[in-house]
Amino acid sequence: MKEKDERWIPERDPSMGEHTQAGCENRRLEKICSKFLEGTGPEADVVISSRVRLARNIRDHLFPPLASNLQRKNILQLCREILQEEEERFSRFQFLELDSISGVFKQVLVEKHLISPLMARENVCSALCLREDETLGIMINEEDHIHIQCMLPGLQLEQAWQEASLLDDCLENQASYAFHEELGYLTACPTTVGTGLRASVMLHLPALVITRQINRILFALNKVGLVLQGIYGESTDFTGNLFQVSNQITLGQSEDEIWQNLYGVTRQLINQEKKAREHLLNEGRERLDDRSGRALGVMRYARVLGVQEVMQLISDVRLGLDLGLVRDISAGTLNKLLALTQPGCLQYLKGRELSAYEQDLERAAQVQKFLDC
Amino acid sequence: MKEKDERWIPERDPSMGEHTQAGCENRRLEKICSKFLEGTGPEADVVISSRVRLARNIRDHLFPPLASNLQRKNILQLCREILQEEEERFSRFQFLELDSISGVFKQVLVEKHLISPLMARENVCSALCLREDETLGIMINEEDHIHIQCMLPGLQLEQAWQEASLLDDCLENQASYAFHEELGYLTACPTTVGTGLRASVMLHLPALVITRQINRILFALNKVGLVLQGIYGESTDFTGNLFQVSNQITLGQSEDEIWQNLYGVTRQLINQEKKAREHLLNEGRERLDDRSGRALGVMRYARVLGVQEVMQLISDVRLGLDLGLVRDISAGTLNKLLALTQPGCLQYLKGRELSAYEQDLERAAQVQKFLDC
Numbered sequence: 001m002k003e004k005d006e007r008w009i010p011e012r013d014p015s016m017g018e019h020t021q022a023g024c025e026n027r028r029l030e031k032i033c034s035k036f037l038e039g040t041g042p043e044a045d046v047v048i049s050s051r052v053r054l055a056r057n058i059r060d061h062l063f064p065p066l067a068s069n070l071q072r073k074n075i076l077q078l079c080r081e082i083l084q085e086e087e088e089r090f091s092r093f094q095f096l097e098l099d100s101i102s103g104v105f106k107q108v109l110v111e112k113h114l115i116s117p118l119m120a121r122e123n124v125c126s127a128l129c130l131r132e133d134e135t136l137g138i139m140i141n142e143e144d145h146i147h148i149q150c151m152l153p154g155l156q157l158e159q160a161w162q163e164a165s166l167l168d169d170c171l172e173n174q175a176s177y178a179f180h181e182e183l184g185y186l187t188a189c190p191t192t193v194g195t196g197l198r199a200s201v202m203l204h205l206p207a208l209v210i211t212r213q214i215n216r217i218l219f220a221l222n223k224v225g226l227v228l229q230g231i232y233g234e235s236t237d238f239t240g241n242l243f244q245v246s247n248q249i250t251l252g253q254s255e256d257e258i259w260q261n262l263y264g265v266t267r268q269l270i271n272q273e274k275k276a277r278e279h280l281l282n283e284g285r286e287r288l289d290d291r292s293g294r295a296l297g298v299m300r301y302a303r304v305l306g307v308q309e310v311m312q313l314i315s316d317v318r319l320g321l322d323l324g325l326v327r328d329i330s331a332g333t334l335n336k337l338l339a340l341t342q343p344g345c346l347q348y349l350k351g352r353e354l355s356a357y358e359q360d361l362e363r364a365a366q367v368q369k370f371l372d373c
Numbered sequence: 374m375k376e377k378d379e380r381w382i383p384e385r386d387p388s389m390g391e392h393t394q395a396g397c398e399n400r401r402l403e404k405i406c407s408k409f410l411e412g413t414g415p416e417a418d419v420v421i422s423s424r425v426r427l428a429r430n431i432r433d434h435l436f437p438p439l440a441s442n443l444q445r446k447n448i449l450q451l452c453r454e455i456l457q458e459e460e461e462r463f464s465r466f467q468f469l470e471l472d473s474i475s476g477v478f479k480q481v482l483v484e485k486h487l488i489s490p491l492m493a494r495e496n497v498c499s500a501l502c503l504r505e506d507e508t509l510g511i512m513i514n515e516e517d518h519i520h521i522q523c524m525l526p527g528l529q530l531e532q533a534w535q536e537a538s539l540l541d542d543c544l545e546n547q548a549s550y551a552f553h554e555e556l557g558y559l560t561a562c563p564t565t566v567g568t569g570l571r572a573s574v575m576l577h578l579p580a581l582v583i584t585r586q587i588n589r590i591l592f593a594l595n596k597v598g599l600v601l602q603g604i605y606g607e608s609t610d611f612t613g614n615l616f617q618v619s620n621q622i623t624l625g626q627s628e629d630e631i632w633q634n635l636y637g638v639t640r641q642l643i644n645q646e647k648k649a650r651e652h653l654l655n656e657g658r659e660r661l662d663d664r665s666g667r668a669l670g671v672m673r674y675a676r677v678l679g680v681q682e683v684m685q686l687i688s689d690v691r692l693g694l695d696l697g698l699v700r701d702i703s704a705g706t707l708n709k710l711l712a713l714t715q716p717g718c719l720q721y722l723k724g725r726e727l728s729a730y731e732q733d734l735e736r737a738a739q740v741q742k743f744l745d746c
Contacts, residue, residue, distance in 0.1 A: 286676050286677055286734055287677065289676045290675055290676035290677040290737070293674040293675055293676050294670075294671050294674055294675050296670075296674050297667075297669075297670030297671050297672075297673050297674030297675065298667050298670050298671065299670075300670050300673075300674075301666040301667055301669050301670030301673075302663055302666055302667050302670065303659050303662045303663035303666050304659055304660065304663040361659055364663070
């Protein structure tokens with residue numbers, strides 16, 4: 001495990017001369033646009049990513065929300081020791097204490113779904129232990145002592161579950177988890193008690209939105225114990241036609257039942273989205289072509305771009321791409337654009353804080369630069 | 374004077390093979406995009422064109438609205454004879470009987486402001502005698518027996534008046550005009566009695582629209598005997614930020630007073646528009662840049678474009694061009710696009726009638742093709 005990570009360069013380096021600005025920006029861009037965003041993986045035209053998170057706590061220690069700073073520090077130390085016991089396994093992991101990084105970079109981690117918004121805000125003695133490829137990580141002192149997270153591109157719930165579970169087994173060898181015979185794993189929030197498992201998929205559902213079927217689906221999902229949210233956990237903001245579906249229930253079902261239930265429903269959603277796309281194509285191919293064409297035109301030529309607008313534009317172009325109407329652009333490019341146009345990533349890229357208006361200008365400039373590459 | 378004009382090819386030639394389609398389209402495009410649209414002339418960044426029209430009638434003949442078809446035919450014959458008397462002067466003019474051309478081509482002539490919408494609708498024994506460069510023409514059997522029209526690019530009211538007046542003198546040598554010692558020239562409509570002179574300028578006033586000063590100006594113009602209309606004579610539709618300002622009064626003022634009054638007011642309007650542009654630039658250069666950039670992006674990438682939308686987009690790009698924000702495009706290109714995207718021109722270009730939706734598709738395709746040239 002690397003303590004000091006060269007990849008996580010500081011946002012602003014006073015010794016950095018003008019002539020190295022471009023080089024730094026390129027290195028930062030590489031970090032934002034991780035391999036994860038290539039747009040590969042099964043069902044990648046609808047499923048952006050699959051994620052499994054396991055909540056675990058160390059026996060006889062207060063849960064983080066109730067723990068003092070000293071107690072949180074002890075937990076962090078304890079976790080560090082557990083990881084060090086398995087040094088070889090964690091040789092390709094990086095250990096990042098959140099106290100030591102800037103607000104902007106925390107925001108980058110949130111935007112990349114590597115830490116939660118809560119952890120970015122309240123992070124005394126919090127840490128992220130993340131594998132090089134960024135698909136497997138451990139959050140320490142979030143809501144629980146340990147959140148193991150595996151996030152894979154496309155529809156790969158089973159693989160995500162297996163990877164997370166393997167890491168869980170390995171930690172359990174060293175740590176003594178808070179576990180109750182009847183209830184299962186004990187967690188800070190009652191809704192995660194039991195398996196401690198939260199499985200989710202991030203979906204791009206433009207056709208279900210355009211054809212106004214999404215509200216019906218939202219209602220139906222609630223009935224089968226699933227919840228639909230925006231990609232940053234908002235309950236109503238589905239900017240960019242991006243949705244996160246996850247299980248509500250963690251108790252009374254086995255881990256396999258949980259991810260399999262989500263997997264089955266996701267398969268149905270994929271089918272419905274594809275049918276809706278087919279329908280839109282048959283109803284008016286030119287209208288769809290126009291929609292994605294205009295979006296690409298605005299992305300290439302606008303000088304001021306808001307984050308919500310760019311997410312919608314990316315969605316429109318992506319739909320055109322998935323339907324074979326748009327060429328000369330890849331799903332990977334669009335995924336990366338979605339990442340780098342977020343407020344945190346943009347500011348990180350420029351190496352300084354930007355006002356909202358400066359962000360809108362910079363966003364447009366970066367989009368054009370990126371599309372011209 | 375040429376009776377048969379090779380430049381006015383029929384809209385659909387059954388003998389025209391597939392392989393000549395592109396060639397025909399190019400010839401038609403040339404005809405739509407006459408030299409007049411090069412975007413030259415004084416004050417061309419605000420004044421699209423200057424126009425002077427003189428209404429005249431032959432003594433002792435009923436005005437066209439009251440005349441029978443036979444009487445209209447006689448007038449047409451009489452006018453033809455008058456023109457033939459001055460054969461040399463009219464050697465570079467073309468004579469076009471409106472009965473003999475298709476509805477689509479009549480619409481083209483209206484869109485190019487070479488005939489009036491009235492003349493396109495009611496055209497028994499009507500004719501247009503037009504000089505090669507399309508700046509000087511005579512409409513026969515419109516509302517009056519003779520409408521002499523001179524239209525020049527940019528602000529050239531004096532020149533337009535002089536050219537029209539010269540042609541008028543020449544006709545008056547041959548014809549005996551209906552003239553009243555006190556009232557002046559007698560015309561079908563009481564509002565043109567007197568000088569029979571209608572002078573107008575076509576203006577592009579985007580900054581006065583954006584800064585919402587246009588309503589105040591509209592009100593002020595009425596007070597000085599001028600009227601503001603859309604470019605096709607509509608009283609409220611100012612699509613594309615295009616306005617036509619003309620004199621209301623033709624009686625009690627000399628010809629020079631009429632065009633000079635319009636000229637003076639036009640100069641003021643130009644100043645106000647330029648001040649408003651300066652103000653917009655100072656307030657937010659990027660916003661303006663964004664506006665014209667987006668417009669160009671949509672023009673380059675849309676697949677379905679309505680006529681009103683394209684006029685607004687052209688206006689936005691033109692403003693950016695005039696302010697030095699947009700490059701790689703000329704005023705001439707935008708003027709020509711404005712012409713060729715009108716419904717009549719589009720259908721004429723394709724050589725057949727198109728439904729409204731087909732027009733929207735064809736409009737987008739032609740805009741892209743033209744911008745790629």
